[in-house]
Amino acid sequence: MSHLFYLSTAQRPVLDRAEGIYMWDRTGRRFIDGSSGAMVSNIGHSNPAVLAAMRAQMERATFGYRLHFETEPGEQLAAKVASLSPEGMEKVFFVSGGSEAVESAVKLARQWAVVSGQASRWKVISRFPCYHGSTLGALALTGYDPLTDPFRPMMVAMPKIPAPRAWLDGLNPDDPATGAHYAAMLEAQILAEGPETVLAFIQEPVGGASIGALVPPAGYMAAVRAICDKYGILLIHDEVMSGGGRVGRFLGGDLWGVVPDIVAISKGFGAGYAPLGAMVAQSRIVDAVQAAGGFLHGHTYAGNPLACAAGLAVLEEIERGGLMGNAARAGAVLKARLAALMQRYGFIGDVRGEGMLLAFEIVSNRKTREPLPPGLKAFDDLVERAYAEGLIIYSRRSRGGYAGDHFLVCPPMITTEAQVDEIMEKLDRALDGFAAAHAGLLP
Ligand code: PMP
Numbered sequence: 001m002s003h004l005f006y007l008s009t010a011q012r013p014v015l016d017r018a019e020g021i022y023m024w025d026r027t028g029r030r031f032i033d034g035s036s037g038a039m040v041s042n043i044g045h046s047n048p049a050v051l052a053a054m055r056a057q058m059e060r061a062t063f064g065y066r067l068h069f070e071t072e073p074g075e076q077l078a079a080k081v082a083s084l085s086p087e088g089m090e091k092v093f094f095v096s097g098g099s100e101a102v103e104s105a106v107k108l109a110r111q112w113a114v115v116s117g118q119a120s121r122w123k124v125i126s127r128f129p130c131y132h133g134s135t136l137g138a139l140a141l142t143g144y145d146p147l148t149d150p151f152r153p154m155m156v157a158m159p160k161i162p163a164p165r166a167w168l169d170g171l172n173p174d175d176p177a178t179g180a181h182y183a184a185m186l187e188a189q190i191l192a193e194g195p196e197t198v199l200a201f202i203q204e205p206v207g208g209a210s211i212g213a214l215v216p217p218a219g220y221m222a223a224v225r226a227i228c229d230k231y232g233i234l235l236i237h238d239e240v241m242s243g244g245g246r247v248g249r250f251l252g253g254d255l256w257g258v259v260p261d262i263v264a265i266s267k268g269f270g271a272g273y274a275p276l277g278a279m280v281a282q283s284r285i286v287d288a289v290q291a292a293g294g295f296l297h298g299h300t301y302a303g304n305p306l307a308c309a310a311g312l313a314v315l316e317e318i319e320r321g322g323l324m325g326n327a328a329r330a331g332a333v334l335k336a337r338l339a340a341l342m343q344r345y346g347f348i349g350d351v352r353g354e355g356m357l358l359a360f361e362i363v364s365n366r367k368t369r370e371p372l373p374p375g376l377k378a379f380d381d382l383v384e385r386a387y388a389e390g391l392i393i394y395s396r397r398s399r400g401g402y403a404g405d406h407f408l409v410c411p412p413m414i415t416t417e418a419q420v421d422e423i424m425e426k427l428d429r430a431l432d433g434f435a436a437a438h439a440g441l442l443p
Contacts, residue, residue: 013026014026018045019046021034021412021415023045031391034391034426035408036410039241040267040268042267044413044414049320050310053309054273057306061305063301063304063305063306064304064305066298066303071303074303076312077308081278086254089263092279095276095303096302097276098238098277100266100277101277102133102141102236102240104279105279105281107297109234110199111297118196121199121233123197124141124158124236125202126161127143128161129144129211130142130143130144130238131210133240140157141158142210143210144210163211163214165211173218175217178219179220186201186227195233200235201224201234201235201236203235204240204242211406212360213352221253225258239253240267243265243268245268246268246355248325248356264279273310274307275307326415327413330416330420331357334358337420346443355413360406361407362406372441373441378434381434381437385434393408
């Protein structure tokens with residue numbers, strides 16, 4: 001009997017070791033980590049330079065409480081993050097995961113409003129669907145019914161606007177009118193709430209697991225920034241998944257040159273070597289809060305020197321190996337190969353994403369974008385078929401929870417083009433099996 005429990009009831013093999021993009025279970029069976037875990041292992045597993053940096057730090061100190069000590073790796077990592085972030089985003093607050101980063105961002109925003117004489121502002125508008133974390137504060141921002149439903153009475157309801165799913169809504173993502181259409185929904189929501197009550201708008205620049213690598217339509221990002229500025233509302237970017245280099249830039253917002261007020265990063269930032277995340281904020285916000293007595297927030301393990309040493313070594317490896325460039329290049333090859341599958345499989349409705357944050361969505365009708373019948377359990381079926389081929393991909397329902405099936409194909413940023421071939425061979429076999437098993441039901 002296992003004493004562990006988790007959100008899934010599926011039995012999984014026991015992990016033995018992992019190296020590069022490969023993982024082996026205790027029986028010696030090999031898997032390709034085609035989703036970098038949950039879009040975490042950005043530079044692959046067992047990177048020798050990161051392990052060496054962690055070992056060296058372990059010999060010096062693994063923990064120093066933040067009220068008692070600054071640490072060298074913490075200071076160096078904060079400086080590095082600031083140098084990689086847009087102009088003005090110079091203040092870094094470490095945490096140990098994505099939900100913590102989002103909670104920190106929202107609490108910093110609120111404290112800034114209070115100290116700057118805008119205490120009426122508390123609502124945080126988010127998009128539907130979206131995922132911002134599993135703690136109750138971050139969950140209140142999350143738009144994903146199966147995860148939020150049971151907890152609704154315990155959370156403060158936060159306003160939601162539709163995510164800019166141009167493909168699903170049958171709109172042209174390259175037409176700036178499409179971006180303007182979705183951005184107008186933000187403005188309408190702000191006006192409906194009363195602008196003086198709205199604290200922030202939070203969004204994932206390149207959408208994560210709940211929406212499957214959604215890339216916003218033309219003009220959307222700049223329009224959202226302008227609307228936030230017009231009403232004095234803070235723009236928070238949740239880059240827990242898209243940040244850290246996976247999209248070919250350090251932050252997803254960089255793809256559009258849009259500078260948020262606060263950004264949350266995690267996952268690929270620690271890259272699976274240590275639980276690590278960060279909130280990065282504009283100096284003017286942090287300075288105001290610090291001047292009023294300091295940020296009223298903290299997590300005990302945050303910014304411990306071992307996690308920071310790992311994070312610093314990860315960023316150095318990304319720079320040394322030119323891995324953001326590789327994510328963009330090999331990601332483009334992988335995306336083209338996924339798009340080519342649409343000619344073979346009529347049930348693939350959309351292929352989307354940036355860099356190595358890619359997804360495809362399967363439908364029962366490509367023209368109407370109708371989802372497959374839930375009874376088909378395509379969601380689990382295709383993932384299991386890929387797993388049987390030794391390929392790990394990541395799936396979620398995409399229409400807010402109960403309908404739609406998308407699959408994230410997000411291997412580590414070190415993936416070579418030869419390894420893209422290997423991934424595609426396995427995925428193709430899984431799709432073939434899926435097509436054959438459900439022949440009568442698929443387009
Ligand atoms: N935000 C986004 C966009 C995420 O993808 C996730 C994790 N899937 C989180 C927040 C929460 O991160 P964590 O699981 O590390 O708390």
